[in-house]
Amino acid sequence: MASNDDDDDGLQKRVRCVLLVLSGKGGVGKSSVSAQLALSFLSLGKKVGLLDADLCGPSVPLMIGAHGKNVQRGPNGWLPVRAGPSSSLSLMSVAFLLSNKDDAIVWRGPKKTALIKQFLSDVQWGDLDILIVDTPPGTSDEHLAVLEGLRGHPVCSALLVTTPQAVSVGDVRRELTFCRKTGTKVLGIVENMSGFVCPHCAECTNIFSQGGGESLAKECDIRFLGRVPLDPSLALTLDKDRDFSCAATEGPAEAALHHIAEILLQEMNEDAKVAQTS
Ligand SMILES: Nc1ncnc2c1ncn2[C@@H]1O[C@H](COP(=O)(O)OP(=O)(O)OP(=O)(O)O)[C@@H](O)[C@H]1O
Numbered sequence: 001m002a003s004n005d006d007d008d009d010g011l012q013k014r015v016r017c018v019l020l021v022l023s024g025k026g027g028v029g030k031s032s033v034s035a036q037l038a039l040s041f042l043s044l045g046k047k048v049g050l051l052d053a054d055l056c057g058p059s060v061p062l063m064i065g066a067h068g069k070n071v072q073r074g075p076n077g078w079l080p081v082r083a084g085p086s087s088s089l090s091l092m093s094v095a096f097l098l099s100n101k102d103d104a105i106v107w108r109g110p111k112k113t114a115l116i117k118q119f120l121s122d123v124q125w126g127d128l129d130i131l132i133v134d135t136p137p138g139t140s141d142e143h144l145a146v147l148e149g150l151r152g153h154p155v156c157s158a159l160l161v162t163t164p165q166a167v168s169v170g171d172v173r174r175e176l177t178f179c180r181k182t183g184t185k186v187l188g189i190v191e192n193m194s195g196f197v198c199p200h201c202a203e204c205t206n207i208f209s210q211g212g213g214e215s216l217a218k219e220c221d222i223r224f225l226g227r228v229p230l231d232p233s234l235a236l237t238l239d240k241d242r243d244f245s246c247a248a249t250e251g252p253a254e255a256a257l258h259h260i261a262e263i264l265l266q267e268m269n270e271d272a273k274v275a276q277t278s
């Protein structure tokens with residue numbers, strides 16, 4: 001495999017901050033949060049990359065309107081697929097390597113590990129302010145491969161996503177232990193699908209218990225970044241191949257995630273400044 005002309009430390013030098021998106025359980029909206037945060041960072045004027053490291057369930061391309069695209073090879077490695085508004089997002093996913101997009105990935109750990117490392121070493125990410133990595137649920141070989149591929153990156157932090165009903169101290173503690181053992185800073189926890197926003201009157205009804213994410217954050221001594229409501233307009237937008245050519249109104253879930261993106265950006269900027277001076 002051709003190596004990247006950015007040298008082995010290309011990512012360390014050319015990507016200012018890395019944000020890992022983690023969750024203890026599947027289906028809590030980790031990919032949705034990753035995709036929406038990427039779009040919010042872009043709208044805040046940042047250069048953004050998004051790596052879909054969920055090899056067995058690559059859902060990000062559909063959410064970003066890049067379903068069916070194939071990756072191109074440049075002289076020095078893979079070129080990320082350009083997606084999102086004005087093709088401003090650099091995106092990489094195993095889905096872009098499959099000839100049949102419905103193929104199932106049934107690979108053992110070493111093959112998955114090798115591909116993840118390749119995504120970090122052989123993709124020409126270029127200069128980025130933020131690389132978001134959407135990881136599979138739990139803590140697996142893929143997570144270790146991501147961290148090995150990013151080893152020594154000065155600003156690599158994580159965000160935990162949970163839902164009110166999936167809130168389990170055990171799950172989140174496992175994620176936190178993983179982050180602590182690997183020296184990954186945790187920026188905070190997001191409670192997704194927190195209350196249902198009525199599409200008729202915009203009233204928010206708490207279907208499940210509320211506040212679990214916040215009390216969990218307190219208990220685990222991490223920052224609570226906010227609640228994102230269960231918003232049918234977001235689900236409709238994410239679950240079809242998204243079209244950025246028509247103007248869309250921002251729903252309540254998108255607005256909540258945009259606010260979270262602003263907080264994260266501030267945190268990562270501060271960490272990047274500290275890393276520069278140390
Ligand atoms: N705030 C929300 N409001 C409405 N629908 C949402 C919201 N967040 C996520 N969804 C929907 O929930 C479903 C699961 O979301 P998503 O694929 O992001 O979860 P995930 O945690 O990445 O799952 P997995 O880890 O199993 O791949 C999707 O259909 C998505 O559109």
Ligand code: SF4
Nearest residue numbers: 198199200201202203
């Ligand atoms: S919240 Fe109000 S408008 Fe919405 S479905 Fe319920 S009763 Fe109807």
